[in-house]
Each structure stands twice: as structure tokens, then as C-alpha cells.
Amino acid sequence: MKGFLHVLRALRDAARRVEAGEVQGPALQALLALEAGADDLLAGDPDLVALRRLLYRLRALSCSLDLCSAGAAGSGSLSLRARWRRCGAWKAVARVAGAVAGEIQAWVDREAIAHLVAALRGGRADAARSLLAELEERLLSLGGRFDPRLQRALLRHGVFPAVEAGLGDPAVGDGCAAAVLALVRFNKDVFVGPVLMGPDVGALVASASASASAAPLRALNGLVDAIRSPLVDELHARGELPRLVALLCAPDPRARVPALGFALRVGYYGRKEVVDALLAEGLVKRLLCLQRSDLGGSLADTDTDEDEDGCPKAKPDDAKADGSLLLACLPAVWRRHDGAADTDMEERPFVSAVARFAVQVEVGVGLSPREKRETKLEILRRVREAAVSPAEEATVLAEVLWGATP
Numbered sequence: 001m002k003g004f005l006h007v008l009r010a011l012r013d014a015a016r017r018v019e020a021g022e023v024q025g026p027a028l029q030a031l032l033a034l035e036a037g038a039d040d041l042l043a044g045d046p047d048l049v050a051l052r053r054l055l056y057r058l059r060a061l062s063c064s065l066d067l068c069s070a071g072a073a074g075s076g077s078l079s080l081r082a083r084w085r086r087c088g089a090w091k092a093v094a095r096v097a098g099a100v101a102g103e104i105q106a107w108v109d110r111e112a113i114a115h116l117v118a119a120l121r122g123g124r125a126d127a128a129r130s131l132l133a134e135l136e137e138r139l140l141s142l143g144g145r146f147d148p149r150l151q152r153a154l155l156r157h158g159v160f161p162a163v164e165a166g167l168g169d170p171a172v173g174d175g176c177a178a179a180v181l182a183l184v185r186f187n188k189d190v191f192v193g194p195v196l197m198g199p200d201v202g203a204l205v206a207s208a209s210a211s212a213s214a215a216p217l218r219a220l221n222g223l224v225d226a227i228r229s230p231l232v233d234e235l236h237a238r239g240e241l242p243r244l245v246a247l248l249c250a251p252d253p254r255a256r257v258p259a260l261g262f263a264l265r266v267g268y269y270g271r272k273e274v275v276d277a278l279l280a281e282g283l284v285k286r287l288l289c290l291q292r293s294d295l296g297g298s299l300a301d302t303d304t305d306e307d308e309d310g311c312p313k314a315k316p317d318d319a320k321a322d323g324s325l326l327l328a329c330l331p332a333v334w335r336r337h338d339g340a341a342d343t344d345m346e347e348r349p350f351v352s353a354v355a356r357f358a359v360q361v362e363v364g365v366g367l368s369p370r371e372k373r374e375t376k377l378e379i380l381r382r383v384r385e386a387a388v389s390p391a392e393e394a395t396v397l398a399e400v401l402w403g404a405t406p
Contacts, residue, residue, distance in 0.1 A: 005115075011233065015101035025095045028062065031100060035059050047110065051103040057067045058096045065089040106149045110139065113157045120162045125171035130305075132163075132175030139182040151187060159183070160194055169204035174215035178202055181222040193229055196234050205240045208247060208255065217258035219390045224265045229366060241266070245278060248286040256290065257349045263287075267360035272371045275361060284382040287353040288396065292388075296350035298395050347365055354383060356397035376400070 011034060014027040022028070034041070035055035042048040116131035118124075138150075150156040154160070160183060180200055183191045195201065201220075208216040224231050235241055247259035266278060289297050295390065358379050362372055380400060387393035 001144065004106060005111055008104060008343065010110065012101050012104040012108060015097045015104060018097035019094050019101060021064065021090075021094065023090050028093070028097075031055065031058060032062060034135065040071060048103075048107065051100065051107070054096055054100045054103060058093065058100060058101065061089060061096060063095055063251060106153075108378060109150050110153045110157075112138075113153050113159055117157045118161060120166050120176075127168075128172045128201065129167070129175050132172065132179050135159075136175075136178050136182045139186045142186065144185075146187065151190070154183070155190075160191060164194070164198055164200055166204075167200060167207060173207050173211070174213050177207065177216045177219035178356060180204075181219045181226070184223060185228050188226060192230075195223065195227065196230060201231070201234060202238060205235075205243055209243050214254045214258050220244075220264060221258055221261050224262065227248045229269045229271070232269045232274055232366075236267075236270070237297075238323060241274070241277050242281050245281040245283055245286065248283075252280070253295070255359070260287075260290065260350065260353060264357055264360045267357050268364040269366050272367045272368075272375070275367065275375055276378075279378060280381060283357070284379060285386040287350075287357060288383070288386050288388075288392070290350035291396070292352050292392075293350060295348050296353065297348055298352055298399065339390065349390045352399050354396050355402075358400045 011030060012178045017027040018031065035058065038052050038055055042052050068213045112131060112134055116128065116135060119128040119131055142150075162181075163176045163179045163183070167180070169176070178193075180195065184195060201223075204216045204220045204223075207213075208220065235244070244259065244262055247255050248263065250256055250259065263278065263283060267275060270278070291298065358376060361367065361375050361379075364372075367375060380397060382394055383396050383400065387396060
């Protein structure tokens with residue numbers, strides 16, 4: 001199987017080289033050799049009829065190109081006319097080669113998808129992982145474009161049910177999770193319904209809770225980005241939010257970063273009852289724990305007694321007495337750190353986690369303006385309850401109050 005797919009991909013690449021201008025050389029000869037054996041290799045398959053016709057056309061154009069090249073070797077006006085004809089023949093060969101490449105790519109898709117489904121149903125984990133990665137790469141390579149022949153192949157072979165069944169298998173679960181996300185991004189109209197109605201959501205949550213891999217959570221975050229509020233509502237209706245909030249304190253730090261990303265997405269897309277459910281599960285307390293970790297902190301942290309904006313740094317005693325200094329200085333601190341926000345997020349992914357969640361709720365699409373104000377007050381109340389010191393309370397309250405302001 002691998003050898004056959006390797007040959008098909010080599011022929012596809014040869015056709016693309018001819019399309020790019022390599023109209024004379026080994027690439028074209030490989031396609032002409034395929035045409036010579038078309039009666040034996042391509043006969044009997046209705047999906048290959050168009051490929052056979054294109055190869056016959058390519059053979060005829062190749063012969064015409066040879067004649068034009070022979071004529072161009074002469075001199076005088078005939079030579080100029082021959083060169084003009086040869087240029088037209090080059091363009092025609094390249095155009096037909098591009099169509100051949102498309103037909104061979106469709107052939108590769110059909111074979112790879114058929115073998116993927118067989119590998120998943122047959123329990124061949126090694127082959128399935130490789131083919132799942134290839135399917136994901138193929139879907140991503142489209143860049144948002146729709147391929148109807150690929151869609152037909154996916155539906156004909158039942159790829160989605162096979163991938164769905166593999167979500168709970170530790171051997172192929174990560175690859176299946178990534179494939180589900182790639183399928184949804186490829187065609188939301190077809191695959192969003194099965195995700196919402198099927199076991200995919202529960203399987204991804206269970207896999208994220210049971211395994212050390214972050215792949216299920218990354219896939220779940222991608223699905224929330226693609227499906228938005230309907231998926232958030234479905235997670236809430238199925239009672240999956242508590243398990244996802246608990247992942248913020250997972251033993252493996254690799255799961256905490258996508259878990260925080262999930263919380264931020266739910267804060268943006270979730271309705272009032274969904275956000276309330278997150279808060280009721282102790283979300284603010286868990287976010288504060290992340291901020292206290294080595295990968296956390298506050299964007300208001302500085303290392304000197306006076307920052308570069310001329311704003312004096314608050315000492316612990318000052319913070320205990322009054323948080324007004326932080327309230328006054330934080331706008332300048334946020335402006336200073338705004339240019340380095342991406343670096344801060346990479347090096348310290350949990351920095352100002354509470355404020356970031358509050359901002360998502362503030363700018364989100366799930367709550368009305370009144371509900372946003374009520375939720376903001378509830379976040380502030382829970383910060384006061386969960387803070388371990390007056391200094392932490394003053395810092396986080398200042399970040400929430402400033403960060404949620406446009």
C-alpha cells in the first residue's frame with residue numbers, strides 16, 4: 001500500500017513539475033509511460049476515465065511539441081513561425097499536465113482514505129497514525145478551499161464515523177482528535193452536525209481528562225473556534241464544564257495551557273448561565289493559582305523601585321494599605337507591556353489569567369451589557385475571596401478593572 005501511494009505521489013509531483021515549465025525531461029517521460037500502460041493500469045475504474053483522456057491528450061501534445069521543436073531548428077521566417085507554435089504547444093502541455101496532477105491527487109486521496117478507514121477498523125495503529133497525519137495535512141493544505149472530489153471520497157468511505165470511533169483509543173486518539181478538527185474546518189456544513197449530536201465532544205473531554213496529552217484539548221479549542229456558541233452550549237448541557245475547569249490544575253503542565261485557552265474561549269462565546277457555571281466551579285480561584293506559579297505573574301510586575309514611565313513601584317506595605325497606587329500606574333504598565341505581549345504569553349502563559357478572562361467576558365458575544373457588568377462584579381467578588389494577601393488582591397483587582405476597559 002505504501003509503495004503504491006508513493007508511486008502515485010511521485011507521478012503527481014512529476015505532473016506538477018511539467019505544469020511549472022519542465023515540459024521536456026524525466027517528469028514528462030514518466031507521465032507518458034503511465035499513458036503507455038493506461039489500458040492495463042487504468043481500465044475498469046470509472047473514476048480514472050478522465051485521467052486516461054488527459055494522458056492521451058498529453059501524448060498528442062507531446063508529439064506536437066516534438067514537431068514544433070524540429071521546425072524551430074531551421075532558419076528564416078519558418079523558424080519564427082515554428083517557435084511561435086512551439087510556445088503554444090508548451091503552454092498546452094503545461095495546462096494539461098496541471099489537470100493530470102489534479103486527477104492523480106484525487107486518486108491519491110481515494111486510496112489514502114480507503115486505507116485509513118481499513119487501518120482504523122482493523123486496529124492497525126501504526127498505519128492509522130501515519131494516514132491520519134496525512135489526512136490532516138491534506139485538509140490543511142487546501143487553505144479553506146473546497147474540494148468536491150475529496151468531499152465525495154470522505155463520505156463514500158465513511159471517514160468521519162471511523163475517526164469518531166477511534167477517539168477513545170489511546171493508540172490513535174490524538175490523531176483522530178486532530179482529524180476531527182480538520183474535517184470540521186474543511187466543511188462545517190457537513191461535519192458540525194455529527195460533532196454536536198455524536199459522542200465526539202464527550203470522547204474528547206474524557207481523553208483530555210484521562211491522558212497526559214494536550215492534543216484532545218487543542219482539538220476541543222479548535223472546535224470551539226469553529227463552531228462557537230452551539231458547541232459551548234452543548235458542553236454545558238452535557239455537564240462537561242466541571243471536568244474541563246479541573247484541568248487547570250492538572251498534574252501535567254502541558255494540559256494547563258490549552259485548558260486556560262478553553263476557559264478564555266468559553267468566556268468569549270458562552271451565555272450567562274455558562275459563564276456562571278464556570279465561576280461556580282471555582283474558575284477564579286484556579287486562575288489565581290496559575291498566576292502564582294512560575295509560569296504566571298502579573299503584567300504589572302517590575303524589577304525596579306521606579307519604572308521607565310516614571311511611576312513608582314508599590315512596596316508590599318503600600319499595597320496592603322492601599323491599592324490606589326497600582327490603580328494609578330497600571331494603565332502605563334499595560335501600555336509598556338503591550339508591545340511585548342506575545343513574548344510574555346510564550347514565556348509565561350498564565351500571566352494575568354484572571355484579567356484576561358475578564359476581558360474575554362467583557363468583549364465577548366454571549367452576554368448582554370447588563371450581564372457583562374454583573375459578571376464583572378462577580379469576578380471581583382471572587383477575587384477578593386480567593387486572594388491570599390492584600391497585595392495580590394489589589395494587583396488583580398486593578399488588572400481586572402483596567403483590562404476590561406477599552
